[in-house]
Amino acid sequence: MRVRDVQHPVLPQATADELSRQRAVVSLRKLLNMRVRSQNVRRFAEEGAPAFAERHGRQPQSPEDIEEALFASTDYRLWSAANRASQEMIWVAVGEPIFRDRARMEAAADALATSPNRKGSLTLAPDYDPSPEIAGTDVHLQPGGYARDDHPGDVVAGAFYETGGNVFSFGQGAGKGDSKAGVVFRLLDQDFPDLAPGKILDLGCSAGAASAAYADRFPDAEVHAIDIGAGMLRYAHARAEALGVAVHFHQMDAADLRFADDSFDLVVSHNMLHEIGADKRRAAMREALRVVRPGGVVIFQDVDTRFAPSEVHRVEKNWDTRFNGELFWKIYNDADLQADMIAAGFDPEVVREHHVEAVNNINRWYVISGRKPAGAEA
Numbered sequence: 001m002r003v004r005d006v007q008h009p010v011l012p013q014a015t016a017d018e019l020s021r022q023r024a025v026v027s028l029r030k031l032l033n034m035r036v037r038s039q040n041v042r043r044f045a046e047e048g049a050p051a052f053a054e055r056h057g058r059q060p061q062s063p064e065d066i067e068e069a070l071f072a073s074t075d076y077r078l079w080s081a082a083n084r085a086s087q088e089m090i091w092v093a094v095g096e097p098i099f100r101d102r103a104r105m106e107a108a109a110d111a112l113a114t115s116p117n118r119k120g121s122l123t124l125a126p127d128y129d130p131s132p133e134i135a136g137t138d139v140h141l142q143p144g145g146y147a148r149d150d151h152p153g154d155v156v157a158g159a160f161y162e163t164g165g166n167v168f169s170f171g172q173g174a175g176k177g178d179s180k181a182g183v184v185f186r187l188l189d190q191d192f193p194d195l196a197p198g199k200i201l202d203l204g205c206s207a208g209a210a211s212a213a214y215a216d217r218f219p220d221a222e223v224h225a226i227d228i229g230a231g232m233l234r235y236a237h238a239r240a241e242a243l244g245v246a247v248h249f250h251q252m253d254a255a256d257l258r259f260a261d262d263s264f265d266l267v268v269s270h271n272m273l274h275e276i277g278a279d280k281r282r283a284a285m286r287e288a289l290r291v292v293r294p295g296g297v298v299i300f301q302d303v304d305t306r307f308a309p310s311e312v313h314r315v316e317k318n319w320d321t322r323f324n325g326e327l328f329w330k331i332y333n334d335a336d337l338q339a340d341m342i343a344a345g346f347d348p349e350v351v352r353e354h355h356v357e358a359v360n361n362i363n364r365w366y367v368i369s370g371r372k373p374a375g376a377e378a
């Protein structure tokens with residue numbers, strides 16, 4: 001499978017005008033995030049904190065103080081407003097081609113999903129009701145959110161995730177191979193060279209970019225992937241079929257897995273932890289441990305926003321919770337994930353946190369890995 005620029009029939013076919021608008025949004029986001037945002041802590045020190053001190057007669061200390069001080073900086077306010085606007089522009093830029101091309105995409109998805117040559121499968125749970133907090137939120141402003149499902153056959157949520165992700169990630173997103181899975185492949189080679197996974201589970205798969213990458217990397221393995229959104233999963237399944245890889249997709253909650261105990265060699269999740277609250281996170285860790293076999297490995301990869309060097313950095317990083325529909329971003333940033341893994345029952349000797357260079361080198365990822373103690377059947 002190509003590592004970058006994966007093309008398949010369920011992607012919307014954008015016109016030249018639409019592509020140039022998407023490129024413009026990528027360029028604006030690069031500018032705002034790589035050049036302008038990096039100056040926010042300096043803006044706090046030079047402008048925000050002195051203005052706060054003048055107004056209150058003391059230095060900003062609490063997170064609320066620090067946020068007020070950041071907003072006392074004109075340049076910070078400008079960045080914040082522009083960043084929110086650029087995030088909205090992502091969905092306009094990818095939404096136009098999606099809605100124009102929707103009927104063709106849905107027909108293509110259906111043909112792939114029902115083809116006699118299909119390799120994987122899709123199992124939806126029509127009675128499953130995603131929790132209102134996730135179903136009722138446009139997470140990172142994605143229209144309709146992760147659980148969007150307008151009608152039988154709808155694939156819009158997945159199309160938004162893949163095409164929006166490309167623009168969000170500066171042209172390096174989910175549609176272009178999967179650098180996040182690549183990071184886990186590297187970790188498996190380094191830390192678990194003895195593991196030859198015969199059965200793999202991907203939690204919170206969205207458009208299935210990582211799931212397809214596992215099926216490609218381990219062609220003899222049986223790969224399963226779950227998500228809460230039917231529209232996501234239809235898209236992910238059709239995408240995997242188009243790429244010629246076998247993945248079995250299921251509508252399921254990571255906190256309540258419908259798989260037997262001890263049934264996987266490897267359980268992974270990519271960028272799911274920051275999308276769930278503390279209770280679900282702990283339940284998902286317990287469930288991952290339950291379904292992985294003794295000696296099997298569990299790896300949660302996510303955004304590298306934890307461990308801020310100062311309270312100002314921490315408050316600055318939490319911008320997405322307040323302004324970008326990322327309900328659990330701050331909860332994720334502040335969590336003690338190592339303690340959660342150990343409390344879930346992972347062997348404390350081998351629970352490890354890593355900050356790793358992304359495969360594409362433009363960012364870093366956070367990874368926490370654990371192993372089910374041998375002889376610890378669920």
Ligand SMILES: C[S@@+](CC[C@H](N)C(=O)[O-])C[C@H]1O[C@@H](n2cnc3c(N)ncnc32)[C@H](O)[C@@H]1O
Nearest residue numbers: 146174204205206227228253254270271272275
């Ligand atoms: C940021 S996306 C990550 C997608 C994909 N793994 C990737 O890295 O490209 C998070 C996904 O987690 C899913 N999700 C959220 N809560 C979940 C839960 N309780 N169980 C399973 N999936 C969940 C969302 O629907 C969404 O598709």
